[in-house]
Amino acid sequence: MKSNTKWICIIIFLIFAGLIYVYQLWRVDIINTPLACSEDGVWELASHKIISEGSKMNYTTERLGAPIGYVTKDFMNVSYLPKLWMNIWACFTDNYILSFNLGYLSGYVLIAVITFLVLSQLGVCPEVSTISAVLYSFLPYHILRGQIHLALSFYVIVPIAVYYILKLMGNEKYSINRKSIGLWIIAMILSGMDGIYYAFFSCFFLCVAIFYNVLNKAPWKKIIGCIFSIGLICIGVLLSVIPNLIYWYENGINRSAVGRQSSEVTFYALRLAQLILPVTNHRIEFLERIKAAYNRVIIITESDWATLGLCFTVGFILLLIHAFRAHNEKEESIFTKLSVLTYCGLAYATIGGFIEIQAVIFSLIRCANRISVFIAFFACISFSIVVEKALSYFKGQKSYVIYIVLFLILCIGIYDQTPKNDSECYSTFYDSDTKAFVAEIEATDPEAMILQLPNVSFPENGMVNEMKDYAHFVGYLYSDKLRWSYGAMKGREGSVLLNNLCSLSTEEMVKQAAEIGFDGIYIDRYGYKSDEAEILESTIYEITKQEPIVSANNRYVYFSLGQYIINNNISFNQKTLSENLIKIVNGDGMYNKETNDKDEWYWCQNDSSIIIANYSNEELTVGMSFEIEVYGNQNGTINISCGDSNETIYIDGNNQKQTFNKDFYVLPGENEIVFTSDMQNISIENGQRQICFRIINEDISVEY
Known part of the structure; x- marks a missing residue:
């Protein structure tokens, strides 16, 4: 134990030195500047601020998604361990930026220490284990994902999962006692709580171990152990998603929240070349040019972050070569197991691999390139064993010679694995002009x-003109008390309200925004074409008669509605709020909306329906009006029903357009209005559509 403590202290020192070098920390104010600078990293930073403000593991706040609030439980996240780690750091300081940076940077130490302990358990000497652990912690996968994909950067469970996979694989004897069983159970459950990808890949490699054991006639206890390990991982996943399950039970499943397409699987698959080629933006110009030439002929995705680095590429290639060596049937080495796992990982995750067959069944696991962190650990073990064997030839030398060799390997490895640092990126999101702008709004x-x-x-909206995804979080990140509309989960009531509100004319939007309770309007000019922003701003100015606050960088504009509300004697209007929580959805037999300069309409079949989705928590009386026009010279009836309400419209050939006005009693959730006609469908567009009538200029209002 004392020996391990010494080496762990050395690891902490080496990690600390490596972080200073890689991130140029002498040039960065980590107290006030996040290492994340854009897109997903901004969301991660906002999530951590929510923790710092007291939300803890719930990730809910009233300061986002206004007026309804910010709840992300529709976005299933199994990454319980990274959340817990960041929560711990948030307890030490109120400065959310500092705790965010420290939580991320300390992950390097935790990964290295766990890797060292696992390598030691696999029989690697402490000197080599130390160097390999530090190199594994500084994988390009870790550095390039950084705070942008914080949960994936926290791959602490991967070495532990691989350790138990190897122990449960093959004919090697594995001594079991009460303590080891307890550690195994804990490790497997935690493997299910470090992200859905790491849980899934752990289960995949356990399935490989089962297949390997069957073919090699391993003890049945090991096969049972693999099966139980998969079950324990599933328990860990289930424990992580309990809050999500409870939320869905109470609020219904929101299928709009997360969209995953099977076609994305090939886009995010692993490329073998990306494992062994140098890291993009390499420190050596020659190697940088090689990688740049490769990148020009492919579509660059996050799989570019799968690079193993020089040291682990050596281990990786040795594992590939090992499969071609002649083996004694009675001999079974760790190299054999690692080689099998590596080949199976490649067969599954590379373009054209089994991942594409899996995508036909389910596409939740779409980024197979993330398996590279497992392959990297296989290579790490291989590299460690080879280095230790090579160092055995130096036994007659003094110990400092071995230490010098290992230190050179470490320096070369870190230099090779870490791309050139652009410290200017730290300031691209956080800047004094924006901070001053938000402070002026708050004042x-x-x-x-x-x-x-x-x-x-x-x-996951993506870019809008020059405005990056999640850029709207900037107001929240710079403010202490202000409430912001961004962050309403799509498919839920907050998103429906904002979509309805912002689809209105500018004048009506401003009026209804004030009635709902908004006190101001914030505009990010990067989200518009220049002429669109100018028209919008001039229109709002004409409506409010209020000079806007403009940021010094000329990007952001804010109109206060305070004087407009006073001048027009506007107060909170529950009717306006409820009307914006109503959404019309196409039902069966109804085609998408069509428009011209004067009207908008839906073509319908003779048996069709329209859905009134009530996203409020109360039962409402909704007034609905529209015109119905029959296609073709037909006579007949159209019966319109909703629940117990029923009405029939009579159509004759001379007067085919009828006006319909009726109040419907709608419950929270989806309410179906059914149209049934005795008239015939008529085929149009070469049989592509069958239509009977159309609904023109539908309008709804809430009655109070």
Whole structure:
């Protein structure tokens, strides 16, 4: 134990030195500047601020997604361990940026220490284990994902999962006692709580171990152990998603929140070349040019971050070569197991691999390139064994010679694995102009609720013109009391309200925003074409007669609605809020909306329906009006029903357009209005559509 403590202290020192070098920490103010600078990293930073403000593991706040609030439980996240780790760091300081940076950077230490302990358990000497553990912690996968994919960067469970996979694989004797069983159970459950990808890949390699054991006639206890390990991992996943399951039970499943397409599987698959080629933006110009030439002929995705680095590429190639060596049937080495696992990982995750067959069944696991962190650990073990064997030839030398050789390997490895650092990226998101702009808003309208434009979906909307995804979080990150509209989960009531509100004319949007309770309107000009932003701003100015606050960098604009509300004697209007929580959805037999300069309409079949989705928590009386026009010279009836309400419209050939006005009693959730006609469908567009009538200019209002 004392020996391990000494080496762990050395690891901590080496990690600390490596972080200073890789991130140029002498040039970065980690107290006030996040290492994340864009897109997903901004969401991660906002999530951590929510923790710092007291949400802890719930990730809910009233300061986002206004007026409804911010709840992300539709976005299933099994990454319980990274959340717990970041929560721990948030307890030490109120400065969310500092705790965010420290939580991320300390992950390097934790990964290295766990890797060292696992390698030691596999019989690697402490000197080599130390060097390999530090190199594994500084994988390009870790550095390039960084705080952008914080949960994936926290791959602490991967070495532990691989250790138990190897122990449960083959004919090697594995001594079992009460203590080892307890550690195994804990390790497997935790493997299910470090992200759905690491849980899934652990189960995949356990299945490989089962197949390997069957073919090699391993003891049945090991096969049972693999099966139980998969079950324990599933328990860990289930424990992580309990809050999500409870939320879905109470609020219904939201299928709009996360969209995954099977076609994305090939896009995010692993490329073998990307494992062994140098890291993009390599420190050596010659190697940088080689990688740049390769990148020009492919579509670059996150699989570019799968690079193993020089040291682990050696281990990886040795594992590939090992499969071609002649083996004694009675001999079974760890190299054999690692080689089998590596080949199976490649067969599954590379373009054209088994991942594409899996995608036909389910596409939740789409980024197979993330298996590279497992392959990297296989290579890490291989590299460690080879280095230790090579160092055995130096037994007659003094010990400092061995230490010098290992230190050179470490330096070369770190230099090779870590790309050139662009410290200017730290300031691309956080800047003094934006901070001053938000501070001025907070001074003008303290505790205001602010409508953010352009209105964009959350999460995973993508870029809008020059505005990056999650850029709207900037207001929240810089403010202490203000409430912001961005962050309403798509498919839920907050998103429906904002979509309805922002689809109105500018004048009506401003009026209804004030009635709902918004105190101001914030505009990110990067989200518009220049002429669109100018028209929007001039229109809002004409409506409010209020000079806007403009950021010094000329990107952001804020209109206070305070004086407009006073001048027009506007107060909170529950009717306006409820109307914006109503959404019309196409039902069966109804085609998508069509428009011209004057009207908008839906073509319908003779048996069709329209859905009134009530996203409020109360039963509402909804007034609905529209015109019905029959296609072709037909006579007949159209029966319109909703629940117990029923009405029939009579159509004759001379007067085919009828006006319909009726109040419907709608419950929270989806309410179906059914149209049934005795008239015939008529085929149009070469049989592509069968239509009977159309609904023109539908309008709804809530009755109070």
